[in-house]
Each structure stands twice: as structure tokens, then as C-alpha cells.
Amino acid sequence: MERARSTSVPPLVSRTTEVDAPPFAAAFDALSAPRTTWSAPDDALVLGSGAAATLAASGPDRFAEIRSAAADLFDSGDVHAGTEAARPRVFGGFAFHEGACDGDPWGTFPEARFVLPRVQLTFAENGAWLTVNAAGPDAAVDAVEDRLAAETERLAGIDDGSDADAPPRPGIAETRRTTSRAAWRASVEAAVDRIRGDDLRKVVLAQALEADLAGEFPLAATLERLAGKYPDCHRYCFEPDGGGSAFFGATPERLVSLRGRTVETDALAGTTGRGETPSEDEWLAQELLEDAKNVHEHRLVADTVREQLEPFAASVSAGDRRVRRLATVQHLHTPITAELDADRHVLELVEALHPTPAVGGLPPDRALETIHETEPFERGWYAAPVGWIDAAGNGAFAVAIRSAVATPRRATLFAGVGLVADSDPDREWDEIQLKYRPILDELEAGDESAGAGDD
Numbered sequence: 001m002e003r004a005r006s007t008s009v010p011p012l013v014s015r016t017t018e019v020d021a022p023p024f025a026a027a028f029d030a031l032s033a034p035r036t037t038w039s040a041p042d043d044a045l046v047l048g049s050g051a052a053a054t055l056a057a058s059g060p061d062r063f064a065e066i067r068s069a070a071a072d073l074f075d076s077g078d079v080h081a082g083t084e085a086a087r088p089r090v091f092g093g094f095a096f097h098e099g100a101c102d103g104d105p106w107g108t109f110p111e112a113r114f115v116l117p118r119v120q121l122t123f124a125e126n127g128a129w130l131t132v133n134a135a136g137p138d139a140a141v142d143a144v145e146d147r148l149a150a151e152t153e154r155l156a157g158i159d160d161g162s163d164a165d166a167p168p169r170p171g172i173a174e175t176r177r178t179t180s181r182a183a184w185r186a187s188v189e190a191a192v193d194r195i196r197g198d199d200l201r202k203v204v205l206a207q208a209l210e211a212d213l214a215g216e217f218p219l220a221a222t223l224e225r226l227a228g229k230y231p232d233c234h235r236y237c238f239e240p241d242g243g244g245s246a247f248f249g250a251t252p253e254r255l256v257s258l259r260g261r262t263v264e265t266d267a268l269a270g271t272t273g274r275g276e277t278p279s280e281d282e283w284l285a286q287e288l289l290e291d292a293k294n295v296h297e298h299r300l301v302a303d304t305v306r307e308q309l310e311p312f313a314a315s316v317s318a319g320d321r322r323v324r325r326l327a328t329v330q331h332l333h334t335p336i337t338a339e340l341d342a343d344r345h346v347l348e349l350v351e352a353l354h355p356t357p358a359v360g361g362l363p364p365d366r367a368l369e370t371i372h373e374t375e376p377f378e379r380g381w382y383a384a385p386v387g388w389i390d391a392a393g394n395g396a397f398a399v400a401i402r403s404a405v406a407t408p409r410r411a412t413l414f415a416g417v418g419l420v421a422d423s424d425p426d427r428e429w430d431e432i433q434l435k436y437r438p439i440l441d442e443l444e445a446g447d448e449s450a451g452a453g454d455d
């Protein structure tokens with residue numbers, strides 16, 4: 001069994017001060033790799049830089065190994081934080097399944113990797129906070145306090161970029177699909193046959209789209225634009241050691257958040273487009289709420305999430321099914337909350353829930369087998385859990401959809417759809433194109449872009 005590797009070991013020293021922070025994009029550009037960003041509708045925006053400790057793991061025990069490495073790291077913390085959100089956290093994610101990072105563009109992404117940032121800038125409701133973390137035998141309070149003073153000064157000297165225009169979108173020179181329309185039709189028909197044959201109840205099949213960029217990819221500006229357009233989504237960005245590429249996105253799907261014994265999660269599945277007018281939007285939403293295929297596809301997710309939480313919970317309750325409206329699509333959404341029956345670590349819940357049938361399928365083993373046999377690319381961290389963990393075992397995780405891996409001149413986008421017995425290949429193809437839009441819109445540079453055609 002491979003053990004989680006920690007490049008640094010406790011003790012952990014962490015100091016925080018309140019700062020006047022520059023705008024997010026200016027701070028992001030000024031900080032060094034590996035950089036991490038995390039932000040959720042009910043959470044502070046955190047920007048991490050460097051690694052005071054890196055926890056990595058692979059294989060079937062990767063969730064447990066990260067949990068135990070994080071417990072070791074946080075075990076002997078000497079932490080002074082001015083506010084809850086600025087306390088040290090490790091940020092990172094997991095591969096969708098074992099072996100999912102064996103191939104392009106995932107070469108630099110381990111199957112599980114969490115980083116305690118050396119420098120953590122937190123934009124919270126009660127102000128901006130700068131945290132410096134150190135871990136390992138050489139971690140010393142004096143050195144951390146000196147570094148905090150130096151980083152505060154450095155932050156104050158960052159040009160806030162207010163005189164400069166945000167860098168433009170890079171434009172797309174060329175795109176390549178992993179899956180032709182003919183191959184897609186054949187795959188969907190084969191999956192639907194399996195579902196009708198009782199072998200499978202649901203499977204989520206995905207595609208990837210590789211885009212050669214016409215100009216340099218402006219990561220900070222892209223993250224800032226996504227934040228403006230998707231304020232209700234979880235936004236995330238992870239650079240592997242040394243930087244050079246980044247996995248990022250804006251996902252509407254929370255996997256799980258745990259604070260104390262209170263769990264919040266979402267069932268999100270079943271999709272339609274946006275209308276041209278408010279009344280068309282409303283009509284589409286109503287049709288989605290009543291559509292038997294989408295309701296079935298959604299119910300499988302909501303029921304499974306509830307069932308998976310039950311063994312941990314004193315109570316589980318689900319809200320009404322509703323429509324979640326995003327900039328490019330509308331989804332069926334059921335919010336689910338639970339109270340745990342005992343203290344648990346958030347990664348126990350992550351492991352139990354992933355992959356939900358919103359990104360895997362049912363039964364899970366058969367769905368994963370179908371995904372392996374069908375998809376001609378590796379999912380890597382796409383559709384997998386990304387988020388953070390703190391010293392108390394609290395944390396928040398999102399499902400990394402509406403995402404891409406980007407290097408300065410290339411981006412690979414991912415999108416998938418849930419298939420049930422009456423799924424139609426062409427409608428599902430169109431849905432995939434809609435799900436590329438959040439990232440594609442940030443890559444295309446108006447008219448001069450080649451864009452992603454229909455076939």
C-alpha cells in the first residue's frame with residue numbers, strides 16, 4: 001500500500017494579520033506557484049501560494065491516506081489566526097478514479113494532492129487576511145512572524161492593476177474533439193441498450209475538447225471573469241508543483257460541506273438550456289420540472305445521495321426539487337442536509353459520496369466499467385472532489401465539473417451528461433456543447449475565434 005507522502009512534517013506554525021489586499025487578479029499574478037484558489041457562495045475567497053506542506057497519495061486508499069496525513073500535519077499546530085476563515089487549511093483534490101491521471105493532460109497531477117499554502121490570502125466578509133504557514137522540523141515562530149511582516153509589505157507594494165485593462169481572452173486557433181458525433185451516437189446507443197437490458201440504470205458519459213489558443217492564456221483574468229459570471233458557483237484553481245498548468249473551473253455542484261456535525265450537499269442532475277427571453281426561460285424551467293426523463297435522471301442522484309449519507313447521520317432531509325438557473329444552462333436541484341450521529345472527518349463523507357450518480361452512474365461499478373470502456377481519454381480530476389480540509393476535520397468539497405486544464409497555449413475542457421433509458425444521442429450532444437460554454441466563453445476572442453464547431 002502506498003503511503004501518503006508529506007514533503008514536510010509537523011510542527012505547524014501559522015500566523016495571520018489583517019491586510020489591505022490588492023484586487024484578486026493582481027494578487028494572483030504577483031504570487032508564486034503552486035497557486036490555489038477556492039471560493040464558494042457561502043465561503044471566503046482564498047488564494048494560496050507556495051507549499052508549506054504537500055500531501056499526496058494514490059490508489060484505492062487515497063482518501064484515508066490524505067485524512068491521516070492531514071491529521072498528522074494539524075496535530076501539533078501553533079496557530080494564531082484573527083478569524084476562522086484565515087486559519088490554515090489544506091486545499092486540493094482527487095482523481096476521478098485510480099489511474100485517471102495516467103495520460104495527457106494530467107501528467108503533473110497526482111491521484112490525490114493537498115497543499116498547505118506557504119502564504120494564504122483570505123478575502124472574507126470581515127476583511128482581508130494574510131496568513132503565513134510553515135511546517136516541518138525547521139518551522140519556527142520568529143521566522144514565520146518575519147515572513148508575515150515581509151509578505152504584508154510585499155502585498156502593499158503590488159500594483160493593483162487599476163490603470164491597466166484586464167488581459168483579453170486568448171482566442172482559439174484550433175479545436176480537437178476526443179469524440180466524433182458518429183462515435184458519440186454509437187456510445188450513447190450502446191449505453192442506452194445496456195440500461196434497457198437491466199444491466200445498468202444510469203451512466204454519465206463525458207467528452208473532452210482540446211483547444212490550441214491563439215494568444216497567451218490569462219489565468220488570473222479568467223478566474224476573475226468566471227467569478228463575475230458565476231457568483232453562485234464554487235470556483236477553484238489548482239496548479240501542480242512548479243506551476244506551468246492549472247486545473248480550474250466554476251461548478252454549480254457541491255459534493256459536501258461539513259461544519260461540526262452539520263452536512264450540506266446538493267443533488268444536481270437534469271439539464272435544459274436558457275431561453276432568449278424571461279418567459280421562454282420560465283417555460284423551459286417548467287418543462288424541465290415536469291419532464292419524466294430528467295426527473296428520473298435527477299431522482300436517481302437525490303435518492304443515492306440520501307442513502308449514502310444515512311449510515312453517518314442522525315437525520316437527513318431533502319428540500320423540494322427546484323430549478324437552478326446558471327448563465328448557460330438550467331438544472332434540476334435538490335438541496336440535502338444532514339446532522340451526523342457522531343464527529344466525522346469530511347473526507348469520510350467525500351469517500352462515501354464520490355462518485356455520485358451525477359458524474360458516475362448506477363450501479364457504480366457497472367457505470368465505471370462503461371465509462372472506462374467508452375471514453376477515449378482520462379478524466380483526471382474532472383468530475384472528482386476538490387476542496388479544503390481544516391484541523392477540525394471540517395471542510396468543503398465541490399464536484400469539479402465545468403472545468404479545464406490549461407497551459408499557456410492550450411486548454412482541455414471536459415463535459416458530461418447523464419444517460420438513462422430514453423436518452424437521445426443528439427440532445428445529449430447538444431447538452432455537452434452547452435456545458436463547455438462557461439470555459440469556452442472565456443477562451444474565445446469574439447469573431448476572430450475559430451470556436452468549437454458542431455461536429
Ligand SMILES: C=C(O[C@H]1C=CC=C(C(=O)O)[C@@H]1O)C(=O)O
Nearest residue numbers: 269270271358401415416417418
Ligand atoms: C457531468 C456533468 O454534469 C452533471 C451535473 C449536472 C447535470 C448533469 C446532467 O444533466 O447530465 C450531469 O449529471 C458535467 O457538467 O460535466
